[in-house]
Structures are given as C-alpha cells and as structure tokens.
Amino acid sequence: MREPITIELPWLPDKKVCGNTRTPPRYQAAEKRRQREHGQFDGAGALADWRAVPKIEIAYEFHTFYKRDVDGLVTGMKAFQDGIADAGVVVNDGPDHVVPGPSTRVKAANTLEEKTVVTFQEVLT
Numbered sequence: 001m002r003e004p005i006t007i008e009l010p011w012l013p014d015k016k017v018c019g020n021t022r023t024p025p026r027y028q029a030a031e032k033r034r035q036r037e038h039g040q041f042d043g044a045g046a047l048a049d050w051r052a053v054p055k056i057e058i059a060y061e062f063h064t065f066y067k068r069d070v071d072g073l074v075t076g077m078k079a080f081q082d083g084i085a086d087a088g089v090v091v092n093d094g095p096d097h098v099v100p101g102p103s104t105r106v107k108a109a110n111t112l113e114e115k116t117v118v119t120f121q122e123v124l125t
Contacts, residue, residue, distance in 0.1 A: 002122045007046045009038065009116040012062060013076025020072055032079040039083020047089045047120060055125055056090055059101030061117040063108040070105050077116070099123055 014031045016023040050056075058081065062073045085093035101121065108114050 001124055002050065004119055004121040005046055005050075006117060006119045007042060009042065009080075009118060012064060012068075012114050012116055013073055013080075015076075017079065018072040018076035019069065035077070035079035036083040036086065039080040039085075040087045041083075043080065043084045043118070043120075044087030044089055047084070047087075050089050050120075050122075052088060053090050053122055055097050055099065055123040057099045057101040057121040057123050059119040059121070060103040061106060061119070062104070063106045063113060063115045063117070065108045065111045065114055068105065070103050073105070073116075074100065074103050077118075080118075 013035065015021060016028050017031050017035070021028070060074055060077060062068070062070065064073075081093045081098060084090065085098075090097045101119065
C-alpha cells in the first residue's frame with residue numbers, strides 16, 4: 001500500500017459549479033474545463049507513480065474565509081476528479097474506483113489564504 005499523497009491547490013471551487021447553483025450550464029463550462037485541467041496536470045503530476053490504481057480515496061480540506069457548505073464544495077470538485085481519471089491515475093472516476101474521504105472546512109484568516117488541500121489514499125480491495 002502506498003503512502004498518502006497530499007497536494008495544495010491555491011483555489012476553492014467556484015460557486016458556479018458547486019451544489020445548489022442556479023448558474024446555467026453554459027456559464028459553468030469554462031470553470032469546469034479549468035478544474036479538469038488542474039486535475040490532469042496538478043493532480044496527475046503529484047501522483048506520477050500512480051497509474052491505473054484500482055481504487056483511491058480522495059479527502060478534501062477546504063480553507064475558506066466565508067462559510068460555505070462542505071457538500072457543495074465537494075460537488076464543485078467533480079471536474080477535478082474527472083481530470084485525474086483522464087490522466088490515467090484511476091481506471092475511471094466511478095464509485096467503484098473513487099471513494100469520497102472525510103471532507104472538512106477550516107476557517108482561513110482572510111480571503112488571500114483560501115485554498116483546497118487534497119489527500120489521496122490508495123484503498124485496498
């Protein structure tokens with residue numbers, strides 16, 4: 001079993017792609033594309049020696065200044081997970097291969113310190 005890998009993303013998911021959004025899909029597309037690219041390059045770069053892992057657990061720690069719903073933030077990270085699957089880290093991003101880990105919200109000191117910390121853990125089947 002591999003050691004867990006943690007990466008820090010200097011952004012939070014945009015409210016346009018989080019749960020309970022009223023934003024039309026055409027306005028969500030650019031943000032989803034950006035997050036998917038982050039998954040392909042940032043996520044896959046950190047997981048360079050992880051290829052076609054059968055099952056992983058992804059846990060999020062959101063550092064936010066304003067209160068935001070953790071479930072909505074996790075929903076907003078869906079495109080990031082798609083990018084990780086596109087990069088070949090996991091077979092696909094379905095529930096048989098990607099397991100949601102514990103996700104939390106941490107109070108950031110100000111909006112400049114907002115970030116997302118992502119932890120990847122291999123799950124033995």
